[in-house]
Amino acid sequence: MKYVPEDTDFRSFIEELKKSSQIEFSEDLIDIISESGDMAGSPYAHWRWKKKFIADVVIWPEKEEEVVEIVKLANRFSVPITPRGAGTCYFGSNNPTFGGIILDLKRMTNYNVNKDENKVITQTGISFQTLNNNLIEDSFELGGYPSSALASTIGGWVGTGGSHGIGTYHYGSFVDQILDMKVVNPMGDIQIVDSKKDIDKFFGTCGIFGIITEISLKIYPCRKKKSLFIGYNKLNDLISMIQKIKQMDNLYLISFTDKNYEMRNLNISNYNYYFFIVLIEGNETFSHSKEQIEKISKKYSGNLLSNEISEQKWKAYLKQETKIKRDTPVLTLQSIKTNLENCKDLIKNFEALAEKRILNHCIYGSINHDLSVRLLLITPTDNKKIYHFLASKALSHRIVKNIYKTEKGEVYSYGLQNSIYLDKFESDKVEKWRKLKSDVDPNFIFNPLKLVETKTSYRRINTIFEMNLFWRKIAAKIKTAKRVNFPKDKSLSKKPEQTTLGKNLKSD
Incomplete structure (x- = not known):
């Protein structure tokens, strides 16, 4: 197997780490298990082949020089390193596929605000919630952050290629908010990265080329926000509405969901689809913008x-x-990057497959100003219902396979789970990354078996999943297939508490 470290001497690494520094680390089972996964969650049947995807040690650096020290020691003893933020990605970006070190950066939280230059220089282990709340106290805010901002870290969102989030419709993709970065490369040297071309190399590549320790981001003066929520019964009407208002200059966030998503969150299901808009204070008043939107929404059978x-x-x-x-x-899902024009067919195909196979499902879409869409296809399932679980994963696989074959999109984030699609459908990108990986990480210690190499093959996964979809189809026809009934959440009847980050989400 290529692109993995050879002759690893883990015990010698630990002994040297003990002697040479005061960096905190743990080999306790509870720490290495809790830090070796992400939010996806897997039942035992799926965990069996992932048993080796467990770290040997978790290390918590607090300073850049400690990261340098760890990387140089890891090189000396050929110990793999998997960088970790908060683990809010669903695709195994921080699964230690070759054991070794989990480098948890969440204690690297120092930052400095430069009001004169409208930027913040921050370590990358800080959460979006913490950073944005502190910026708000200085009357500034970030230009974009993910829907997982309560936990996710700055470095984690860069590493997983986060581009669509709150504020990105107005201020641009998160990568456009980055001014420069400090990166510890796989040899333990510190690099300053400040060109768009070089920043792109680290964006969405799961830390296989370097560990980002510090980043400079654009910040903006705080402005008031106003939210609107519109219901639609036809997907065509919703998409037409988005296309009609896309040029309004005070759109801060636009997203859409279906009734299954909102039933689980707000306990509402009066409409088949929902369109959520957040306006930002600008040249037009909120009341004038609301009148415009309401008028257009009525034209497309929307109800405010x-x-x-x-x-x-x-x-x-x-x-x-x-x-x-x-x-x-167990939450199985797939995140797809596509455009608004393709969304209609993708969603209808997903819904039709889920209904025919009697599978739980819901959708969420986040849109940027260029009308690119992060489309989240969610198939909630239960690890005790193994056939339902496998069919749910197979459904997502079928959709991904189709978007590549019809050239209607690509996976939004790769990690461990989606690396098989890279090898099958984006071979040019893989070859470019393999060459770069060999050049910058000759010992292959940074996050092995991600992107450039996988432990399983597309052909094997495709065969397993297509067989499961076939048998699920038969089960549906003979009426033995059933949806999973999840216990009703008592919190559905309560008004949600405002989140801490919500201090800057308040409307006028």
Whole structure:
């Protein structure tokens, strides 16, 4: 197997680490298990082949020089390193596929605000929640952050290629907010990265080329926000509405969901689809913008929901994606990057497959100004219902396979789970990364078996999943297939508490 370290001497590494520094680390089972996965969650049947994907040690550096020291020691003893943020990605970006070190950066949280240059220089282990709240105290805010901002870290979102989030419709993709970065390369040297070309090399590549320790981001003066929530029964009407208002200059966030998603979050299901808009203070008044939007929405058979519901949605926005995970034994999903034009066919195909196979499902879409879409296809399942679980994963696989074959999109984030699609459908990108990996990481210690190499093959996964979809189809026809009934969450009847980060989400 290529692109993995050879002749690893882990015990010698630990002995040297003990002698040479005061860096905190742990070999306790509870630490290495809790730090070796992400939010996806897997039942035992799926965990069996992942048993080796467990770290040998978790290390918590607090300073850049400690990261340098760890990397140089790891090179000396050929010990693999998997960098970790908060683990909010669902695709195994921080699964230690070859054991070794989990380098947890969450204690690297120092930052400095430069008000004159409208930027913040921060270590990358800080969460978006903490950083943005502190910026708000200085009357500034970030230009974009993920829907998982309550936990996810700055470095984690860069490493997983986060581009669509809150504020990115107005201020641009998160990569466009980056001014420069400090990176510890696989040989333990510190690099300053400040060109768009070089920044792109580290964006979405799971830390296989370097560990980002510090980053400079654009910041913006705080401005008031106003939310609107509109219900639609036809997907065509929703998409037409988005295309009609796309040029409004005070759009801060636009996203859409279906009734299954909102039933789990807000306990509403009066419409088949929902369109959520957040306006940012600008040249036009909120009342004028609202009148425009309401007029256009009526043309496309949309119904504006009450201010109370839209405020409820906005205040709880950062909890909603993870709430479905909390209420579900195993959350299988796929995140696709596509464009608005392709969304209609993708969603209808997904819904039709899920209905025919009797599978739980819901959708969420986040849109940027160029009308690119992060489309989240969610299939909640239960690890005790193994056939339902496998068919749910197979459904996502079928959709991904189709988007590549029809050239309608690509996976949004790779990690461990989606590396098989890289090898099958994006071979040019893989070859470029393999060459770069060999040049910058000759010992292959940074996050092995991600992107450039996998432990399994597309052909094997495709065969397993297509067989499961076939048998699920038969089970549906003979009426033995059933959806999973999740216990009703008592919190559905309560108004959500405002999140801490929500201090800057309040409307006028």
